[in-house]
Structures are given as structure tokens and as C-alpha cells.
Ligand SMILES: NC(=O)C1=CN([C@@H]2O[C@H](COP(=O)(O)OP(=O)(O)OC[C@H]3O[C@@H](n4cnc5c(N)ncnc54)[C@H](OP(=O)(O)O)[C@@H]3O)[C@@H](O)[C@H]2O)C=CC1
């Protein structure tokens with residue numbers, strides 16, 4: 001891979017949407033961390049682009065504020081700051097104005113000369129997706145793709161609203177950029193423990209032999225959030241949890257858990273294996289199937305961390321009669337040899353009691369329980385990937401209670417990675433920006449992955465559009481609607497508590513729904 005060369009010949013970052021939320025919270029902090037860690041040499045420049053007017057100084061000051069507020073490295077020395085910020089320029093540009101792109105090309109060429117950059121250009125679109133096609137065309141027509149280096153387009157989710165709109169969007173972009181030049185961000189793929197799933201699976205003789213339907217009873221994926229929709233109500237009304245979290249982050253996690261070992265750890269080999277999983281996810285054929293396997297719900301007013309929080313319908317830019325789901329749970333099946341019959345349970349929701357991203361692998365019982373009469377079950381073995389906020393691996397198994405005669409109790413081995421290496425591990429966006437700069441697309445989603453994910457999601461949204469009566473409600477600060485528990489109960493399973501969740505609370509929720 002030509003990683004080092006890419007970095008050594010410099011790069012121009014074009015941040016479209018430079019005054020927006022994503023740029024401030026994620027992109028400037030990521031670029032600063034890379035700079036502080038020596039992963040960006042002196043040969044780079046960042047051009048911020050948005051419609052509103054900003055002088056160079058004002059823009060640099062915005063970047064300063066964003067870094068102080070959101071970056072894991074604080075600006076502690078003026079020297080650091082001065083040598084960093086001299087690389088930042090701003091230009092007011094409306095994406096619909098081709099003339100502005102000619103001007104941008106001139107500005108770029110002069111900056112490339114100043115910083116000795118060999119024409120490598122990374123276009124980051126932190127913009128609404130409706131503008132992607134227009135930007136791509138204007139980049140080409142404005143001459144920005146004529147430089148001698150590489151050209152890469154980084155785009156944010158959501159990639160479309162359904163399969164059809166995603167295909168249209170893809171076609172627009174592909175008129176200008178090759179698939180290899182397109183980096184579709186799914187920031188979950190930049191998270192340390194998501195990347196660790198493949199290592200834990202493929203570098204350990206403990207796990208891979210058991211990784212199939214003979215030994216695994218079910219897999220549970222939880223992405224719970226305490227936040228509500230905040231000021232993103234307008235966006236969220238058209239997205240809901242299904243498109244905001246399930247279509248991308250959640251299905252990518254399913255793919256990482258279920259994929260076959262790739263023959264080589266190369267980008268295309270890994271993505272080939274992931275897409276096979278996504279293609280094998282069973283779509284639901286009608287509203288009845290969706291009703292049986294999928295739960296959608298919306299939060300009502302409630303108490304979270306001792307504070308009363310609004311109902312979703314009372315959030316800014318949200319309709320008082322909105323049917324948008326802020327909670328999504330499903331039982332899904334990967335129809336292939338390895339996973340036949342193994343349910344994958346997924347759930348995500350806003351305004352839940354704690355922030356947690358976890359994957360639990362529940363193993364089947366041993367063939368014969370020699371310790372107790374058959375009616376007494378041993379606790380199943382669990383392997384848990386803790387993704388966020390704590391990062392680590394947790395294994396629960398059965399052992400003899402010390403001193404007891406034949407008492408068996410579940411015990412745990414808990415490896416807390418974030419405790420070991422400290423909390424200051426790289427943010428997902430840092431890894432992904434660096435990967436895009438180096439030309440490594442492993443942890444970006446390829447078009448066929450996106451399209452396959454949409455097929456499954458469309459089977460749900462089509463059914464929902466025919467039946468609006470199945471929306472459930474849950475109080476903000478609770479763990480979600482009752483339907484989520486019933487999804488598993490039908491098969492004799494229960495949701496395992498996520499880190500920090502009291503087991504008694506799970507039992508209580510369970511008991512409540514059993515009534
Ligand atoms: N914020 C987040 O946490 C996440 C965001 N995303 C995605 O990232 C993208 C950006 O999101 P976010 O930063 O939140 O959005 P914001 O609304 O905060 O920012 C949008 C940016 O686009 C600029 N802009 C809008 N129209 C034009 C135009 N015609 N020409 C030039 N610039 C324009 C705006 O600046 P100005 O008004 O000055 O033109 C602003 O800088 C979206 O696709 C979103 O879905 C994805 C995951 C998370």
C-alpha cells in the first residue's frame with residue numbers, strides 16, 4: 001500500500017460544510033489529534049467551505065473553539081497552535097455556483113505551492129446528501145480533479161433514504177468518481193472495539209471453532225443512547241432510528257460478527273466477506289412478518305439522570321403527531337450455512353438510561369448437565385464485546401463456588417481495554433480521516449454493502465408505511481417498550497444487561513412484561 005507516500009507527498013483537505021456541527025465536533029478535533037501525534041507532516045492544508053462569510057481569522061478562531069471544546073488534546077502551547085492553524089484557509093462558496101469552484105481551484109493551487117503538496121486532494125462532504133451530486137460535478141467541471149495527485153471523496157451518511165434513492169445518489173457520484181475513490185463513512189467502523197471483533201474472532205483458537213449455529217444460541221447487539229434528538233429533529237423526522245442507526249452502524253456490526261474469515265486481511269477481501277453476510281440477511285415479506293420480528297417505538301416524557309425530559313413529539317422541529325421511531329429492535333436471520341437458525345437480536349434507542357454499545361454472544365447449553373437435575377439450568381456462557389463507552393471483552397462462564405460442595409456459580413473475566421491504555425484512545429473519526437488520507441478503504445462501506453443493507457431496511461419501512469398502528473411508546477429514562485422483551489421471550493431468551501445496567505432491573509422489566 002502506498003500509505004506513507006500519500007502522506008509524504010502532502011494533502012489538501014476540502015471540508016464542505018466547514019461551519020457545521022460535524023466539522024466542529026468531529027473533523028477539526030480529528031485533524032488536530034493527527035497533527036499532535038505527528039501523523040500529519042507539514043505538507044497539508046485545510047480549506048473550509050460553506051456559504052456564510054468568514055474571514056480567515058474568524059474561521060481559525062472557530063476551529064480553535066471547536067478544538068478546545070471537543071478535542072482530546074487541548075491546545076496547551078501557542079507554538080503548537082500557530083504551526084497548526086497556519087494550514088487553515090476559508091472560502092465562502094455555494095455548492096450551486098460553478099464559478100466559485102474555478103476560484104477554489106486557483107486558491108488550491110497557490111496553497112499547494114506554499115505547502116509543497118503534490119496535488120493530492122481529499123474532498124470531505126459534511127453536507128446534506130442532496131448536495132453530493134452537485135458538488136461532484138462542480139469539482140470535475142471546476143478543474144479540481146485535474147491535479148497530478150490522487151482525488152478522494154469522503155461522504156457522510158445517510159447514503160439515501162431507501163434503495164432507490166441510494167442508487168440514484170450513487171449514480172450521480174459515480175459519474176465523476178470511481179468506486180475506489182469514494183469513502184463512505186460509517187463512523188462505527190472506526191471504533192476500536194468494532195475493529196477488534198475480527199481480531200478476537202480470527203486470532204484466537206478459543207472462539208472461531210465455536211463461531212456457528214452448533215454452539216451459539218443467539219447474538220444480541222445493543223446501541224443505547226441517553227441523548228434525545230436535540231437540534232436534529234428536522235433531520236431525524238425523515239430518518240428515525242431505522243435509517244439513522246440500523247441501516248448503517250447496526251448492520252455493519254452484524255456483518256463484522258457474522259462474516260467468514262477473509263483469505264487475506266486486505267480491504268476488498270474483508271468487504272467481500274461482509275457483503276455476503278448483508279446479502280444473506282432475510283428480508284421480511286409482509287406486514288405480518290415485520291409485526292412479528294420488528295418493534296418500533298417512540299419516547300414519551302420521562303425522567304433521565306434526575307431530570308425531566310421532553311417527549312419526542314415536543315422536541316424542536318418535530319410534528320406533534322409524529323410516528324417517527326426513536327427506538328428500533330428486531331430479530332433477524334442470516335440465512336447461510338454458518339448461521340442458519342441463530343437469531344440476531346438488535347436494538348437501538350434514544351433517551352434510554354445509559355449510553356452503551358455492546359455485542360453479546362450467548363452460547364448454547366452443554367449437551368448434558370451432570371450437576372443438577374434436568375430442571376435446573378446452568379447459566380449460559382457469554383462473550384461480550386464492549387464497544388462504548390467502556391472498551392473491552394467480558395466472558396462469563398460457570399465455576400465451582402469456592403468452599404461450596406457442589407454449588408456452581410457464574411463467574412466473569414473482564415478485560416477493560418480502555419482502563420489499560422487510558423481513555424485517551426483515538427476517536428473513530430481520527431482513524432477514518434487518516435485511513436482516507438492513506439488510501440485504506442477497509443473501514444469504509446462499499447456500494448454493494450450499502451445497497452444490500454437497504455434491501456433489508458426497505459422490507460421493514462415498506463411494511464411500516466402500510467401499518468402505522470404498531471408504534472409503541474416508552475418513557476424516556478426506561479429501557480424501551482415491552483415489545484422488545486417479547487421478541488426474545490418467544491424463543492426462551494432474554495436481553496442480557498449492558499455494562500452498568502443492574503441485573504435486578506432487567507429481571508424487573510422482564511417480570512413486568514410477563515404479567
Ligand atoms: N452532526 C453529526 O453528528 C452527524 C452528521 N452526519 C451527516 O453529516 C452531514 C453534515 O451534518 P451537520 O454538520 O450536522 O449539518 P449542519 O447543518 O450543522 O451543517 C451543514 C453545513 O453545510 C453548509 N451548507 C449548507 N448548504 C450549503 C450550500 N448550498 N453550499 C455550501 N455549504 C452549504 C452549512 O453552512 P452554511 O449555512 O454557511 O452554508 C454548514 O456548514 C449531513 O449529511 C449529516 O447527515 C452524519 C453523522 C453524524
Ligand SMILES: O=C1O[C@H](COP(=O)(O)O)[C@@H](O)[C@H](O)[C@H]1O
Nearest residue numbers: 187188225227244245249357388
Ligand atoms: O450516526 C449517528 O451516531 C450517533 C451515535 O454515535 P456514537 O458514536 O456516539 O455512539 C447518534 O447519536 C446519531 O443519531 C447518529 O446519526
